[in-house]
Every structure is written in C-alpha cells, then in structure tokens.
Amino acid sequence: MADALKIGIAGLGTVGAALARIIQQRGDELAATCGRPIRIVAVSARDRTKDRGVDLSGVEWFDGPVDLAHKADIDVFVELIGGSEGAANASVRAALARGLHVVTANKALLAYHGVEFAEIAEEKGTLLNFEAAVAGGIPVIKALRESLTGNTISRVYGIMNGTCNYILTRMEKEGLSFADCLKEAQRLGYAEADPAFDIEGNDTAHKLAILTTLAFGHRIAADDIHLEGITNISIEDIRAASELGYRIKLLGVAQRTDTGIEQRVHPTMVPLDSVIAQVDGVTNAVAIESDILGELLMVGPGAGGNATASSVLGDIADIAKSQPGAQRVPVLGHPAKQLKPYQKAQMRLHSGGYFIRLTVQDRTGVFASVAGRMAENNISLESIVQRSKQHLSPSDHQTIILVTHATKEDSVRKAVAAIQTEGYLVGEPQVIRIERPKED
Incomplete structure (x- = not known):
C-alpha cells in the first residue's frame, strides 16, 4: 500500500x-x-x-x-x-x-x-x-466539472441556502411571519445572529457565481448578479402564491442568453407540483439543464x-x-x-410571468388605472384579483393581485413605476417572478 x-x-x-x-x-x-x-x-x-x-x-x-x-x-x-x-x-x-x-x-x-x-x-x-x-x-461541482463533459449547459438553478428555504417553508406550513420564522431559525442554529448574508441572498450569489463559471466557462463574476433577498416576503404573498398554485422559493439562476450570461438571485414562484417546490426545510436542490442529458436535479443536505x-x-x-x-x-x-471574460446579460430582457401585489387606497378608478398601466406597457394579464376588505387593515386599503402572462421584465418595471406616480399606492409594490414548467 x-x-x-x-x-x-x-x-x-x-x-x-x-x-x-x-x-x-x-x-x-x-x-x-x-x-x-x-x-x-x-x-x-x-x-x-x-x-x-x-x-x-x-x-x-x-x-x-x-x-x-x-x-x-x-x-x-x-x-x-x-x-x-x-x-x-x-x-x-x-x-x-x-x-x-x-x-x-x-x-x-x-x-x-x-x-x-x-x-x-x-x-x-x-x-x-x-x-x-x-x-x-x-456533488454538483463534480457533476459540472467532470460528469457532464461534452454537454452544452443552458441553465443552472436551484435552492442553495438552507436558512432561506427553512424560513419560507415555516411561513407557508405554519402561517408564521417572516420575523417569527427568522427568530426560530436563529434559535435552532440555522441562521446566524446577524442573518443578513443569508436572507439578503449573498450566500446564494457566491455559490451561483461558482456554478456559473463551471457551467459556461467564463471568469467568476460574483458582483454581477441581480440580487433580491426574502426580507420583504409577507405571509400574504405566501398565501396568495398557494391559492394560485405556486410556492415561493429563493432561487439562484444562471443561464445563457443572446446578450450574455444572466445571473440572478431572487424569490420565485414555482408550481406546487414541481419537484423543486417539494424541497423543504434546510434541504438544497440544484438543477442543471443540458443538450445531451436534459435536466438533472440533485437534492440533499445543504449544510451541517x-x-x-x-x-x-x-x-x-x-x-x-x-x-x-x-x-x-x-x-x-x-x-x-x-476562461472567457464574463459578459453580463441585459437583465431587463428576461421574459416570463410575474406576480404583482399592490396595496392601494380604496377609491373609485384605481382598479381600472392599474389595468390601464399594464395595457400601456403591452402586458397581458392572466388574472387580476381585488381582495375583500375583511382580509385587510386598515379598512380603507385594498390589495390588488395581478398575474401576467409571459412578458419582459422591463415592461413590468415600467408599469409598476407608472403606478407609483398615481398617488393611490400604499407602501411598496411586490413583484415576484414566476417559473412555469417548460413546454415539451
């Protein structure tokens, strides 16, 4: 020996x-x-x-x-x-x-x-x-570095932070607020005393940057990632997602586009019947899409x-x-x-469906105004729902929930920005991307 x-x-x-x-x-x-x-x-x-x-x-x-x-x-x-x-x-x-x-x-x-x-x-x-x-x-590093040699990879995405996944899981299953779930995660040792690195998406971004380089052969670009954490996800968002047939997960996504490599970390609505939606607690999941193998999904303990x-x-x-x-x-x-120089894709060209939640003053014409702003930006709506007063406080506020068909992010952001100038919006709007299953 x-x-x-x-x-x-x-x-x-x-x-x-x-x-x-x-x-x-x-x-x-x-x-x-x-x-x-x-x-x-x-x-x-x-x-x-x-x-x-x-x-x-x-x-x-x-x-x-x-x-x-x-x-x-x-x-x-x-x-x-x-x-x-x-x-x-x-x-x-x-x-x-x-x-x-x-x-x-x-x-x-x-x-x-x-x-x-x-x-x-x-x-x-x-x-x-x-x-x-x-x-x-x-073993996602070995898969990308060795096992998938010869494959052309188009997208890598997944749940890469157990702290965020634990919080979102508890919010949904037990109806707890974000603050209460974070406190419990800290008590159990799943979250640090200062949890910002996890809940603001930085931990996921570092991991995604490494996977992006392995997948696409570009230099690591950890600072060129569109980043959104989960701190503004409310129990109302969780419930609305469930009613619409979705579950909210913090995803890291890297993919090839015509303008370069797109890297983004953000809360995402995934279909309830998708495999990644079933990944609960501190578990992680990483999916790799390639031309030869198709889609490979690996699930397992993400920490500990x-x-x-x-x-x-x-x-x-x-x-x-x-x-x-x-x-x-x-x-x-x-x-x-x-390794090739990193070329950042134009994030505003990202196409997909969106969930938009607006809290507005309860007055005549607001509903029509919101729909009009969407139409002006060529956004086709799959559904638009006005919540009843009994679910809201104070009683002179209403919540409007919109779900768009596939559209461009730039259009969504312009429409929301226009709504913010109208004077009837209360608080900040919520915009969450929706990931739907790929068509055969």
Whole structure:
C-alpha cells in the first residue's frame, strides 16, 4: 500500500471536527477504498483545550493557519475557516504557492479569488477541490466539472441556502411571519445572529457565481448578479402564491442568453407540483439543464457538519486516489487561463410571468388605472384579483393581485413605476417572478 496521505486541517469548528472524527473512525475503510491511508497530522484552531469529540493528542498544533500552510509536513491543506480575505485567503495562497493540494469549503473565497487560485494550482500541477463550497453534501461541482463533459449547459438553478428555504417553508406550513420564522431559525442554529448574508441572498450569489463559471466557462463574476433577498416576503404573498398554485422559493439562476450570461438571485414562484417546490426545510436542490442529458436535479443536505464534512472527505479521497504526474482536471472545469471574460446579460430582457401585489387606497378608478398601466406597457394579464376588505387593515386599503402572462421584465418595471406616480399606492409594490414548467 502507498504511503499515507498527510492532512492538515485549518479550522476545527463543526465541519472540521466532524471531518476529523470521520477520518479517525473510518480509517481502515478509507485506506482500502483509496489505496492508501489518510492521516491527520497537523491542525490549527483558536482553542486547543476545547472538547471536540475527537482525539487529537498525536497531532501537531499550529498557532495559525498560515503557519500550518507554510511549515507543516503535509500533502493536503484543508481550509475550513471561512471568509474571502484574512487568514483563509493568506493560508490557501501560501499552501498553493508551496505546491500543496488544497481542499476548501469556502464559497466566498472562491467567488472572489477562485480564478487566481485556479491559475496557481494549475501552474503547480496540484489539485484545488471545493465540492463542499456549494450545496453542502450535493456533488454538483463534480457533476459540472467532470460528469457532464461534452454537454452544452443552458441553465443552472436551484435552492442553495438552507436558512432561506427553512424560513419560507415555516411561513407557508405554519402561517408564521417572516420575523417569527427568522427568530426560530436563529434559535435552532440555522441562521446566524446577524442573518443578513443569508436572507439578503449573498450566500446564494457566491455559490451561483461558482456554478456559473463551471457551467459556461467564463471568469467568476460574483458582483454581477441581480440580487433580491426574502426580507420583504409577507405571509400574504405566501398565501396568495398557494391559492394560485405556486410556492415561493429563493432561487439562484444562471443561464445563457443572446446578450450574455444572466445571473440572478431572487424569490420565485414555482408550481406546487414541481419537484423543486417539494424541497423543504434546510434541504438544497440544484438543477442543471443540458443538450445531451436534459435536466438533472440533485437534492440533499445543504449544510451541517456531517453533510459538509462528507463532501470535504470526498475531495480528499480524490486526491488520495490521484496519481502523481497524471493529467489534472481543470479546477474550474476549463483551464483557468482560457476562461472567457464574463459578459453580463441585459437583465431587463428576461421574459416570463410575474406576480404583482399592490396595496392601494380604496377609491373609485384605481382598479381600472392599474389595468390601464399594464395595457400601456403591452402586458397581458392572466388574472387580476381585488381582495375583500375583511382580509385587510386598515379598512380603507385594498390589495390588488395581478398575474401576467409571459412578458419582459422591463415592461413590468415600467408599469409598476407608472403606478407609483398615481398617488393611490400604499407602501411598496411586490413583484415576484414566476417559473412555469417548460413546454415539451
């Protein structure tokens, strides 16, 4: 049997501790599967005295991850710190420069430095693996990077943030407000004390940016994503969606268009009978549409110690099985230096149906005015409903809900902007895209 693969782990939080525990518990099985033992020989963490449920007595400790990357006698540097800058950035950069293989679960790091790090890894002939960075335990990176070679991918989309999916699920199933669901998510550890990164869509955007590059061969463009979070989704929106035959999910969507690559993160109404609508709680789902395979949908745990550690371990096992000097799969699916410049699509040309909710003053002519503004912008309405007063407070307000046929986003935004100038609108309008099944 070949010599042991020596691992250094930077970060012993929930994922790092789970990874160490699995490697220790399943050492014999891993050695048989990989053809060589996998050994943790070095770690770095803030607190050496903390009980993590794993025996690290024979492991070398380093004060910081950069020291670990520079000095440890290891073959693979595993970064589980998080963040796009600071220690995570410096330690991964040091490990790659040294010629070490790197495994990371850090989507923010890759979203902003992935192309640069891929270039270094490919120059050094080392592996940079990051399956756990997107959708936790779902093997979507391997699918895009390896399994779908030869396919032309037209769209990648999915539920990529468990916190948002949990909140939207609880709002629908239990009739709770957004604020109450967020508070419960924080209590259960599904949401951070400061949840903005998740609920405003940034976490999903980082993951989507990575998938976009793998799917389409363009440089990562994390700052060129149309971004909407879920903070303004009300229980009224949830109920209206259900009545119309839809469920609201926060989706990340990347697709080819005639004007470039479109990347967007936003709440979306999906049909109740669609598979993705059935993905509840903290579960993630990623769909890939391609010319040869058609549509591939992968569903699984999107976060958590074991799920993420499983993906990290899979990346380590791939390194253990690799042969020195063998041809490497490009880090981002395409050689880093050959990635095309990112060309952002014109978001305003996005076509599809829309749900529009307006709270208006209860006075004569409002209903006709709203319909008129839609007609002026060539928007065909599938339905227009005026809610009864008994559902509303105060009683001098009414809610109008419109569902459009396929139309252009620019038209919808112009119509809503025109309505806002009329003087009868109360509060902010709500506009949510509708994803309908593709026609055969």
